Amino acid sequence: MNPSAEIKIKEVKPQIYIYSCAFGILALWGWWLFENQTDYRLHRGFSAPRAEPISHWVPTIGSPLALITAYIMWRRAVGIAENGILVDARIEKYGGGSDGMRDVTLSYVVAGKDYKVKKTFSESDFAGLQVGDSIQIVADQRHPKRIMLNS
Numbered sequence: 601m602n603p604s605a606e607i608k609i610k611e612v613k614p615q616i617y618i619y620s621c622a623f624g625i626l627a628l629w630g631w632w633l634f635e636n637q638t639d640y641r642l643h644r645g646f647s648a649p650r651a652e653p654i655s656h657w658v659p660t661i662g663s664p665l666a667l668i669t670a671y672i673m674w675r676r677a678v679g680i681a682e683n684g685i686l687v688d689a690r691i692e693k694y695g696g697g698s699d700g701m702r703d704v705t706l707s708y709v710v711a712g713k714d715y716k717v718k719k720t721f722s723e724s725d726f727a728g729l730q731v732g733d734s735i736q737i738v739a740d741q742r743h744p745k746r747i748m749l750n751s
């Protein structure tokens with residue numbers, strides 16, 4: 601019996617997208633409140649106290665944009681999961697990283713065709729893995745360059 605046959609593509613839940621969106625909206629409104637209640641200007645590098653604070657339009661427009669972006673990202677992930685297949689990918693290269701994120705180049709085969717994709721992932725997803733190691737991904741059959749980790 602093939603052990604990979606037992607592994608299923610994990611369901612994409614909206615919670616992480618909701619939390620990220622909420623954080624972004626709170627950050628925008630916090631920025632606006634901070635600048636309008638103090639003499640500090642974050643957009644000026646904490647200098648120029650005589651500069652005008654950011655307009656209320658920044659968080660007013662940014663909030664619905666954050667909602668729309670989160671929804672689009674969630675739907676894309678759901679589309680990959682619904683139309684995806686499990687594939688073993690090889691880690692080709694690690695790139696630069698910051699704030700717990702790292703660029704990773706993966707190579708894999710879908711329907712007999714080779715693909716190589718560079719994407720940013722959480723460093724914790726690749727803890728202990730070296731260049732040349734394998735990791736399981738989900739590749740969208742419609743657009744094989746669209747991938748996500750199966751975790």
